[in-house]
Amino acid sequence: xxxxxxxxxxxxxxxxxxxxxxxxxxxxxxxxxxxxxxxxxxxxxxxxxxxxxxxxxxxxxxxxxxxxxxxxxxxxxxxxxxxxxxxxxxxxxxxxxxxxxxxxxxxxxxxxx
Amino acid sequence: xxxxxxxxxxxxxxxxxxxxxxxxxxxxxxxxxxxxxxxxxxxxxxxxxxxxxxxxxxxxxxxxxxxxxxxxxxxxxxxxxxxxxxxxxxxxxxxxxxxxxxxxxxxxxxxxxx
Numbered sequence: 549x550x551x552x553x554x555x556x557x558x559x560x561x562x563x564x565x566x567x568x569x570x571x572x573x574x575x576x577x578x579x580x581x582x583x584x585x586x587x588x589x590x591x592x593x594x595x596x597x598x599x600x601x602x603x604x605x606x607x608x609x610x611x612x613x614x615x616x617x618x619x620x621x622x623x624x625x626x627x628x629x630x631x632x633x634x635x636x637x638x639x640x641x642x643x644x645x646x647x648x649x650x651x652x653x654x655x656x657x658x659x660x661x
Numbered sequence: 662x663x664x665x666x667x668x669x670x671x672x673x674x675x676x677x678x679x680x681x682x683x684x685x686x687x688x689x690x691x692x693x694x695x696x697x698x699x700x701x702x703x704x705x706x707x708x709x710x711x712x713x714x715x716x717x718x719x720x721x722x723x724x725x726x727x728x729x730x731x732x733x734x735x736x737x738x739x740x741x742x743x744x745x746x747x748x749x750x751x752x753x754x755x756x757x758x759x760x761x762x763x764x765x766x767x768x769x770x771x772x773x774x775x
Contacts, residue, residue, distance in 0.1 A: 556701070582763050591667075591751050591766035592704075599761075636703075642759045646711075649764070651703040 551575050554637050554652030563661050567624040571637035571652050574618065578639040578650075581613050583622045586634045586654065595635075596622065627659045664688065665767035667752050673775045674739065674746060682737045682770045684752035693735035694753040694764060697721060704751065710735055711758040739772060747773050 554571045561567055569583075580599055584592035596611035598604045604611045612621040620639075624631055637652040665686045674680045684693065692711045696704040706719030710729040724743025729735050735754075739746045749771050753764040 552703075580761065580763075584766075589769070589771070591665075591753075591768045594763050594765060597763045642761075645759075646717075647759060649706070653701065653703045 551650045552637065552639055552652045555655055556653055558656040558658060560658045560660060561627055563627060563629060563659055565627050565659070567627050567631070567657060567659075569622040569624075569635050569637075569655050569657070571620050571639075572618055573620075573639055573650075575639075575641070575650075576615075576618065577641045577643065577648075579642070580640045581611070581620050582638040582640075583609075583611055584636040584638060585631075586636060588633075592636055629659050629661050632658045665752060665754055665765060667750075667767035667770050669770060670768070672770055672772045674772060675775050677741045679738055679740050680772070682739070682750055682752075682772070684735045684737065684767060685733055686735075686752075686754045686767075687733060688754060688756075688765070689732070690754035690756050690765075691732075692755050692758050693729065694755075695719075695725070695727065695735070695737045696751045696753065698749040698751055698769075707737065707750075 552573045583596040585595050586592040598611050601613050601615045608625045610623040634654040634656045636654045640649040668683045694709040695707040705721050707725050708727040710716035726738045749769050751769045752767045755764045756762045
């Protein structure tokens with residue numbers, strides 16, 4: 549079983565739709581959960597960073613972590629064409645003083661005007 | 662403007678040639694990282710450095726080398742021993758070395774074979 553599973557899509561939605569992006573993981577030691585947005589030919593940009601189970605909201609973006617189910621989500625409300633990008637989920641933990649970071653493969657999202 | 666600067670944006674390598682990718686940060690971050698990104702694959706860690714003059718191999722270090730002579734700089738050399746170097750290379754940095762700080766990325770260098 550892979551440590552992090554992320555549906556690669558592609559996902560295509562109309563402008564204004566609510567988008568749900570998800571990742572599952574198998575390593576219960578993961579403590580920190582991140583979502584990055586990556587535009588074509590650019591580096592990943594940090595969108596959300598969470599530690600505990602529950603929801604964290606930032607503008608149109610909500611990150612949700614369910615540690616009991618080993619499941620994280622990113623919701624985008626009122627999606628815009630500028631949200632078209634690849635979204636990466638990333639999880640990390642500290643083991644023996646060093647960080648272990650695992651990236652999902654990314655979900656490609658297109659928001660159509 | 663604080664950030665991570667990678668150069669060049671595009672780079673071409675001839676057979677048997679070593680090439681060096683530059684990564685500079687002015688965020689006063691302690692740790693720096695190099696990743697390789699291939700289509701349909703997650704980011705894979707090449708090398709990382711948590712402190713000046715020290716660095717560790719990541720998951721795919723073969724055919725690559727790094728140095729960390731200054732806190733701000735972490736250049737990556739792709740040697741001729743790397744037989745499949747065509748990829749998008751990303752440099753990242755973060756404050757501290759534990760998992761409680763997120764990494765921040767540069768805008769990458771795309772390396773191709775001539």
